[in-house]
Amino acid sequence: MTIDKEQLIELLVEKTGLEHDQVKGQLSKLIQRIQQAAEEGKTFEIENFGTFGMEEGVLQFTPADRLETEINNKYAGMKPIELIGAFKEPEGDEIPDVSEMEIEQGEKAWSFDRDAAEEEEKQAEPDSEPVPEQAEIEKVPGQEPVDEEAQEEFEELINADQVDEAQPSPQKQEEATDEPVVAKGEDKDPIGRLLIAAVVLLAVGIGSLLMYDMGMFQELGLTNKESPSQTAEQSQALDNTDRDEDRTTEQPVIRSEPKGKDPVSNGEGAKEAPGDNQQGYGLEGEFNPSVNNGYMIVVHSMRDKQQAKANRQELREKGYRTSINEASVQGTTYYRVGIGQFETIEDAQNAISKIPEPYRSNNFIKRIQ
Amino acid sequence: MYNEFIKAFSEVVREEVMRKNEVQVDGIGSFQFKHRKQFQKQYDNGRVVMMPPKDTITFEPENNQGI
Incomplete structure (x- = not known):
């Protein structure tokens, strides 16, 4: 609902007990004073209400603490709630870190891979040799699809080289696709554990909140x-x-409070006693x-x-x-x-x-x- | 009388805004009620808190206002 000028005057008449015209005059006087102050670049303060002032060529209003508290009366006394264990956001932040680490590992793996590839080329028995190394190499690409693609491309390149000399290329390709599953499980473990810990903490937190909610502790001691x-x-x-x-x-x-004492109720009463x-x-x-x-x-x-x-x-x-x-x-x-x-x-x-x-x-x- | 009027004015605006009514004051602008929802706030050290919801009063200056 919108209170326009007429309604505002009506309400002011009710509140002050003044005549309609008087209220109208007072209101325009107030508006003029605010406008004038604004034009002169001054601030205009109404006690326990707020301050008008010009900012960037626009009239701004900053509510007084008292007004803010009154408006926020419903939530008065509510304080920020610490979310212990509910580390949703930090997880989001940690992930980039982890991925950075992974990239580093990936780089290591890459160089390692290159060495391995070279070794591979040198060595005469490609069947047995590449398996363990490959397993390690594949861990990271398993988590990073982009890397995996790159890895595959790279392998294709290697394979292309190898095709000239030796036959193990298809085999190796298979190994590459098979290994990641096992390797991934091992590598993800610490992160997985962290995740599980966070989830458990969350569950405990939510559980206890729900228990409070059910009023389960209401029969406990008086102080509680x-x-x-x-x-x-x-x-x-x-x-x-x-x-x-x-x-x-x-x-x-x-609203139903007695009209007579109302204008006084806020400021003066509080000051007196x-x-x-x-x-x-x-x-x-x-x-x-x-x-x-x-x-x-x-x-x-x-x-x-x-x-x-x-x-x-x-x-x-x-x-x-x-x-x-x-x-x-x-x-x-x-x-x-x-x-x-x-x-x-x-x-x-x-x-x-x-x-x-x-x-x-x-x-x-x-x-x- | 003028001071009393200002007091009455601020009370009327306050009460109407608390009732979620928009109060238009011709020549200045309008006062509105605004509810801000609860939100999660994260400090740099990783501490996370849930900030309580809040009701606020906002002021919208009149468009033709200005110098």
């Missing part, structure tokens, strides 16, 4: 409870971007259902509703303000136990330092829906 399901959930979140798009349909609840009982926000005490806007620190996330309730009770007894938030992830309902009600993400982040381990290091901030 939130981490597995949370990790699984994170990875699910990673896997499925569609779901996120679905969830945005839930987001618009923000970060994270404390201003306007019903806070880390401790009872959950304030009248505050339907804000953020919570999610410390548990699990599929078992009873377990979630038990965890919530436990936290409540410790004096925290708790709430359970249901979220549907790929058709599975997760019960997220959150603590606190915070007006802004910053407040929530500040509060994280006040909560005990293991929650301090294992949580994420989420908008209360």
